[in-house]
Amino acid sequence: MATKDLITKVWIEEGCIVCDACETAAPDVFEVQDETCVIRPAALDASFTKPLSSDIEDAAEECPVDVIKFDTITEEVPDGEAEPAKPSEPAEEKPTAAEKAPPTPSTTASEKPAEKKKAKPEVATVTASMAGQPDPAIAGLLRAATARGGNAGILKKEESMPGGAEAWQKKDPNELPPDARQTKVLEAAKKAKQDPDSSRRALVSSAALAVGWGAFGLGAGVAGGPAFARFMMPNVLEEPDPRVRVGKLAQYIEMEPGAVNEAYKPQGIWMIREEGRVVALNIICTHLGCIPNWLPNDRKFKCPCHGSGYKPDGINFEGPTPRPLERFRLYMSDGIVVVDKSKKYQYELGQWDMLGSFLEV
Ligand code: FES
Numbered sequence: 001m002a003t004k005d006l007i008t009k010v011w012i013e014e015g016c017i018v019c020d021a022c023e024t025a026a027p028d029v030f031e032v033q034d035e036t037c038v039i040r041p042a043a044l045d046a047s048f049t050k051p052l053s054s055d056i057e058d059a060a061e062e063c064p065v066d067v068i069k070f071d072t073i074t075e076e077v078p079d080g081e082a083e084p085a086k087p088s089e090p091a092e093e094k095p096t097a098a099e100k101a102p103p104t105p106s107t108t109a110s111e112k113p114a115e116k117k118k119a120k121p122e123v124a125t126v127t128a129s130m131a132g133q134p135d136p137a138i139a140g141l142l143r144a145a146t147a148r149g150g151n152a153g154i155l156k157k158e159e160s161m162p163g164g165a166e167a168w169q170k171k172d173p174n175e176l177p178p179d180a181r182q183t184k185v186l187e188a189a190k191k192a193k194q195d196p197d198s199s200r201r202a203l204v205s206s207a208a209l210a211v212g213w214g215a216f217g218l219g220a221g222v223a224g225g226p227a228f229a230r231f232m233m234p235n236v237l238e239e240p241d242p243r244v245r246v247g248k249l250a251q252y253i254e255m256e257p258g259a260v261n262e263a264y265k266p267q268g269i270w271m272i273r274e275e276g277r278v279v280a281l282n283i284i285c286t287h288l289g290c291i292p293n294w295l296p297n298d299r300k301f302k303c304p305c306h307g308s309g310y311k312p313d314g315i316n317f318e319g320p321t322p323r324p325l326e327r328f329r330l331y332m333s334d335g336i337v338v339v340d341k342s343k344k345y346q347y348e349l350g351q352w353d354m355l356g357s358f359l360e361v
């Protein structure tokens with residue numbers, strides 16, 4: 001008989017930015033409301049959450065501000081129902097026999113993420129992007145944009161806009177009501193990148209919560225104490241590598257001028273073939289930070305939040321955005337095209353002809 005960690009209790013701490021990611025991962029458990037996310041009543045019962053443990057863990061991992069917490073209990077399950085070990089997880093992360101020894105006490109909410117964080121290197125160099133994995137901040141924005149219903153979101157918003165869409169689309173961008181949810185997601189994602197501890201410090205600054213955590217720490221006792229302490233300790237500084245390897249130059253030479261390659265959208269990049277050049281567009285809308293969709297039939301990028309439109313080269317031509325999309329630096333390394341997202345080029349500053357803003361093909 002195998003064992004498995006099952007979730008007996010789930011809750012959301014202060015600091016939710018209403019990004020929809022948790023509801024997308026576990027819709028039976030989380031409900032996103034206007035100002036925050038709540039646990040659905042049925043999910044207050046352990047018998048309901050146990051079978052949904054994997055979904056809840058996914059939601060917690062995908063939460064950009066790390067406010068989803070849960071308690072688990074280790075139970076015996078039939079061999080086929082045990083989670084297979086993830087190939088990418090180092091062997092030392094697996095719980096030891098000693099850690100599994102207490103048969104019934106619940107694992108504390110903070111213990112699980114702390115165990116994972118314990119194994120992370122305490123250095124700022126991470127090569128996730130170079131390995132082709134999605135940028136976590138971009139992934140959060142993409143999920144939020146998808147949950148909003150893409151272009152359907154524009155229509156919904158039009159109905160609630162006094163004077164209709166035409167009136168507000170002609171307005172100065174500074175006069176427009178901001179899209180609060182998307183702005184919050186973007187700001188929090190940026191903040192989390194720069195300062196992974198920000199959400200914890202915000203949490204500690206709340207006196208009421210501090211009292212609550214104190215009680216929690218006492219209640220966790222000796223077994224939960226070290227995990228609680230690790231959770232409250234400063235987190236590791238982890239910066240995603242801004243460089244993304246986007247394949248050989250030959251594939252871009254073969255593309256038709258004006259063609260768009262969306263393969264690296266999860267990393268925040270559209271690769272665009274232009275006449276005699278290849279360029280890398282930043283997928284973030286220059287209005288308020290949503291992620292536009294590429295509409296191949298209309299041959300344009302269309303932002304689902306307020307309707308900004310961009311041509312394939314990134315030039316804006318409709319909607320409230322005041323400027324074109326940005327471009328990233330490109331260079332060759334060992335025959336591979338590399339996009340460096342730490343260096344951006346802006347059309348309105350005359351930077352699109354600068355060396356590095358394109359590769360000649
Ligand atoms: Fe407003 Fe894109 S964020 S149009």
